[in-house]
Amino acid sequence: METKIAIQGIKGSFHHQVAALYFSEKVELAECMSFETLVKNVVSSKTTQGIMALENSIAGSIIPNYALIDTYNLNIVGEYYLDIHHHLMGLKGQSISEITEVQSHPMALLQCADFFAKHPPIRLVESIDTAETAKRIQAQNLKGIGAIASRTAAILYDLEIIAKDIHTVKNNTTRFVILKKDREEIPKDEMNKASLKFELEDQPGNLAKVLTMISDYGLNMTKILSLPIITTPFQYSFFVDVVFESYHEYHEVKKQLVQMTRHFKVLGEYKNRKL
Incomplete structure (x- = not known):
């Protein structure tokens, strides 16, 4: 049975390139003209997985896509960094x-x-x-x-x-994530990156305490992004990516975050593809 992958765009798009490079087996593509359509294909099990761009080294984060992953409770099971040539x-x-x-x-x-x-x-x-x-x-x-x-x-x-190559900055890379409806367990010795989400009480120093704790356990925080909580003015959700060498240290950080934050959520645990 072929693996069916939802991509944003059509054949020839950068999402299509990632599908061809990431999956070794032959895959069938579901072409989606919006990221929300892509997500709904994965949620409804019309496709087995989806590929979504999350950030670009020139243009920055695609913030609405973080909200889509969170809102639809999707799981990040992998990532791919693609050199973009325009x-x-x-x-x-x-x-x-x-x-x-x-x-x-x-x-x-x-x-x-x-x-x-x-x-x-x-x-x-x-x-x-x-x-x-x-x-x-x-x-x-x-x-x-x-x-x-x-x-x-x-x-x-x-x-x-x-x-050829008309982009302003020649070192132009986009990070894509691989999404599934259900969580995919990978061996702990292969897992070295996680995407997490949490909220904090509105008290001075709370974020600093969390970041210090993550650093004290030896984890490298490669991304932090805040999104406003629509129902609570001037309150924010934080999206964090961490890279780690020891699963044990990462597991301890998760336990601490459950105690220190509100609505702690693991968006994905996977292998870091940026070498």
Whole structure:
């Protein structure tokens, strides 16, 4: 039986690339045009797993996605860091002087802002997905319209790359997480990263005490993010990623967090893929 994976976007998207690189077996893709649709596919068991972008080294965290994982009680079972290469592409035979408009995902447009500042006649238009734009240009024979997408998209949709690697910062990496409906137990000696969520009483020094405790146990906190609690003004949930060498030390930290915080929750325990 094939593994069915929900991705944001269509074939040729960066989520598609992660699916091909992360899973060794042949997988069937469920193409989703929004992250919420992706999540609902996993929750309803229409797919066995989902792949979701969480943060980019240039643009930062995709904050609504943390809320989706928490709200729908999904479990992070793995992660993948993908080097992102943005290319400007269009119908074959066109030069950049013939491109009057470029359509792409807002994140891609943001990451290529410096390139387009040097080409002011080109109008930038937001679209729902990088690969979807590339596919539409080919399907509708859209002359004068360019897309920002991956080399995979150019090959799949028979487009010509007009300008390579147009992203402003060349070291451009996106972290993706692998999501499942149910928790997946992995051997403790393979597990070395966890994603956690908690709330704190509104008292001076509470967050500092938690962070000091995590440090005292030798865990490396690689991420901390706060989201407002909608029902309680000026109160926040904290999302934390920790990396550890000793499962025992991590287990002790979990026990301490249960005592020190409110609504403590493990979003995932998995293997750190960033070497």
